[in-house]
Amino acid sequence: xxxxxxxxxxxxxxxxxxxxxxxxxxxxxxxxxxxxxxxxxxxxxxxxxxxxxxxxxxxxxxxxxxxxxxxxxxxxxxxxxxxxxxxxxxxxxxxxxxxxxxxxxxxxxxxxxxxxxxxxxxxxxxxxxxxxxxxxxxxxxxxxxxxxxxxxxxxxxxxxxxxxxxxxxxxxxxxxxxxxxxxxxx
Amino acid sequence: xxxxxxxxxxxxxxxxxxxxxxxxxxxxxxxxxxxxxxxxxxxxxxxxxxxxxxxxxxxxxxxxxxxxxxxxxxxxxxxxxxxxxxxxxxxxxxxxxxxxxxxxxxxxx
Numbered sequence: 479x480x481x482x483x484x485x486x487x488x489x490x491x492x493x494x495x496x497x498x499x500x501x502x503x504x505x506x507x508x509x510x511x512x513x514x515x516x517x518x519x520x521x522x523x524x525x526x527x528x529x530x531x532x533x534x535x536x537x538x539x540x541x542x543x544x545x546x547x548x549x550x551x552x553x554x555x556x557x558x559x560x561x562x563x564x565x566x567x568x569x570x571x572x573x574x575x576x577x578x579x580x581x582x583x584x585x586x587x588x589x590x591x592x593x594x595x596x597x598x599x600x601x602x603x604x605x606x607x608x609x610x611x612x613x614x615x616x617x618x619x620x621x622x623x624x625x626x627x628x629x630x631x632x633x634x635x636x637x638x639x640x641x642x643x644x645x646x647x648x649x650x651x652x653x654x655x656x657x658x659x660x661x662x663x664x
Numbered sequence: 665x666x667x668x669x670x671x672x673x674x675x676x677x678x679x680x681x682x683x684x685x686x687x688x689x690x691x692x693x694x695x696x697x698x699x700x701x702x703x704x705x706x707x708x709x710x711x712x713x714x715x716x717x718x719x720x721x722x723x724x725x726x727x728x729x730x731x732x733x734x735x736x737x738x739x740x741x742x743x744x745x746x747x748x749x750x751x752x753x754x755x756x757x758x759x760x761x762x763x764x765x766x767x768x769x770x771x772x773x
Contacts, residue, residue, distance in 0.1 A: 507733050602713060650678055653708070
């Protein structure tokens with residue numbers, strides 16, 4: 479949750495960046511880098527490509543800022559750009575598989591977990607990563623946006639340019655496949 | 665257990681476990697009694713748990729990320745398709761005029 483002060487500061491930064499203030503945009507990049515990178519890595523499953531996606535998304539955001547009307551929050555707008563960029567870069571690239579052990583470099587040490595719980599968590603995450611890597615790109619995107627990022631069906635449909643019904647039907651299929659793949663990976 | 669009921673419940677399970685969609689009382693009763701459907705539901709609960717763990721994982725951008733983005737923004741924007749076309753057309757026109765002037769001079773001399 480963003481505090482009102484931080485939110486107000488962000489609005490001021492967005493206004494300044496819209497009028498061409500590169501330093502203000504730099505602060506926005508600083509503020510949103512981790513969430514954009516996190517979304518990118520979940521969408522593409524590869525750390526190196528996620529860095530490319532996040533970087534390209536930030537550059538696209540800078541170029542599109544004059545058109546940003548502020549109807550949605552800046553972060554929502556930035557996340558949509560990230561999703562579209564991930565689609566574009568993934569379709570350009572032939573690198574679809576990732577080494578799951580290397581895909582998330584900066585993982586917290588989890589010292590608040592008991593060894594059993596930490597072991598179970600790591601095992602579940604790795605199995606899910608492998609299962610997600612086996613899903614078709616559109617299914618992976620739907621699962622990440624809905625189940626991990628918490629987007630609504632409407633937001634997903636709008637961003638991906640499909641109907642809400644299509645989003646629901648495809649998500650259902652994705653869940654069935656993902657459950658089967660997860661079962662195989664565990 | 666009715667196979668038809670099993671099939672219906674299994675279609676509903678992803679939405680029920682992952683999306684909070686409520687089962688009808690008849691389907692819920694079936695689920696309570698059908699071991700096969702309970703096993704299916706358990707698979708979706710494991711998936712839900714895995715997705716939660718995956719979403720809770722903290723991911724940090726590489727330390728060089730901001731510097732790299734800002735260094736790209738500081739560079740001049742490369743010529744777009746439209747600008748490149750204008751440059752090509754200008755070059756062709758200038759070359760054409762030069763050739764015409766040179767040819768005319770040769771004819772006069």
